[in-house]
């Protein structure tokens with residue numbers, strides 16, 4: 001594939017014909033010699049390679065903090081790519097100065113990534129700058145040297161500086177010297193950029209890439225030399241955005257976790273969605289990782305798949321002119337095996353709108369609270385009349401080769417009251433329906449124990465008036 005990719009790199013307009021599948025990290029360090037962007041893990045786990053990506057959305061210039069080790073070069077077409085060098089001014093910015101003043105850097109390896117994440121937070125922030133927001137923005141940045149207390153102090157300093165402001169504009173941030181003056185013209189410069197041209201060498205791509213947060217971890221050695229389709233650059237309209245009609249919520253497969261967690265339709269459906277999604281990966285990854293990629297990658301632990309299974313979602317798969325609709329339960333066929341045919345693209349996820357009295361809960365047990373995959377995760381959708389269960393769907397991950405909808409366990413509950421006796425009665429069904437193995441995440445016995453604990457937690461959390469933790473253990 002040959003390409004002419006046009007974008008703005010810091011304050012320069014650039015055109016490159018490098019492979020669209022090569023990573024932005026390699027492009028920056030090897031070709032541009034912009035080595036302030038560090039190469040740490042190359043797996044999305046350390047944040048040392050964090051850059052900012054600005055793009056025009058409905059006339060507004062919107063910036064996101066992303067990981068350059070998982071970002072295909074073709075994705076920056078028509079966008080503004082900002083590296084640590086692009087924040088340089090005559091003096092240190094207030095973010096950089098605070099990191100120095102509060103002793104939040106020692107060897108300095110992680111520091112560029114941390115400066116990018118904090119600056120990205122101020123650029124992206126829609127609500128008040130807060131300690132919690134700063135913590136979330138740094139959720140993907142690891143530091144081996146300083147400890148996080150000094151970084152927290154940097155955060156509190158920024159909260160003091162900006163805490164009473166809601167949306168900070170680019171002009172505000174230039175005035176405060178957080179970003180250099182050239183940012184002022186980026187919006188008009190982006191609108192004048194020449195379009196990128198991609199000439200396909202092959203009809204069928206070697207790799208289909210959405211957010212790239214799974215596929216680059218697995219295949220980053222071969223993707224740069226391969227023919228890629230970048231779904232974000234080529235996709236049809238229904239693959240983006242979330243809308244509600246015909247008693248269904250339609251979610252484009254390219255919806256990122258960050259978009260999913262902040263969309264009003266999803267918040268209405270799952271009021272605690274932001275808390276649940278904050279447990280998924282890191283801020284930088286959630287800005288790129290798509291729900292479609294989460295499903296198609298078919299990890300038995302995928303948090304998005306587990307939530308969407310309990311919501312009894314359907315998947316729309318597109319093969320050129322033809323569409324087919326599949327219940328999500330039929331999609332997963334074996335360990336990382338799906339019913340997706342070669343060449344098929346997942347375009348939409350469709351959730352039937354539950355009745356107003358339906359409740360939802362998600363539980364995730366992981367070794368670390370943040371930036372860690374689940375050992376066992378589970379979601380429940382449930383509607384009761386009083387304490388009698390009328391509708392229920394429970395899903396569970398990490399207990400089988402596939403993300404599992406627990407059909408028999410769910411069926412057992414129908415028509416029963418929420419009591420400790422019901423919970424005790426269902427446990428044999430649960431243990432029979434799951435098929436755990438011992439692996440790096442934990443032993444078989446441990447996962448069986450967790451399966452039982454998360455099932456109980458759904459009920460004690462959603463229905464404390466009918467069931468308390470002590471009731472369950474009193475009957476043991």
Ligand SMILES: Cc1cc2nc3c(=O)[nH]c(=O)nc-3n(C[C@H](O)[C@H](O)[C@H](O)COP(=O)(O)OP(=O)(O)OC[C@H]3O[C@@H](n4cnc5c(N)ncnc54)[C@H](O)[C@@H]3O)c2cc1C
Nearest residue numbers: 044210211212213214215281289290292293294302303346
């Ligand atoms: C450090 C780190 C932490 C993570 N933590 C979590 C976590 O806590 N929870 C969790 O669930 N996941 C986690 N992940 C996994 C990952 O971020 C998600 O699975 C993500 O949702 C994948 O989406 P993507 O858009 O990046 O997929 P990609 O990497 O672009 O694609 C994944 C696969 O799906 C295919 N594909 C993607 N979209 C489509 C489509 N629309 N149609 C057809 N095929 C498609 C691709 O060809 C590829 O085979 C983590 C990843 C990293 C690197």
Ligand code: FES
Nearest residue numbers: 040041042047069
């Ligand atoms: S190098 Fe570690 S997240 Fe990119």
Ligand code: FES
Nearest residue numbers: 106107143144145
């Ligand atoms: S200062 Fe050394 S890794 Fe953070």
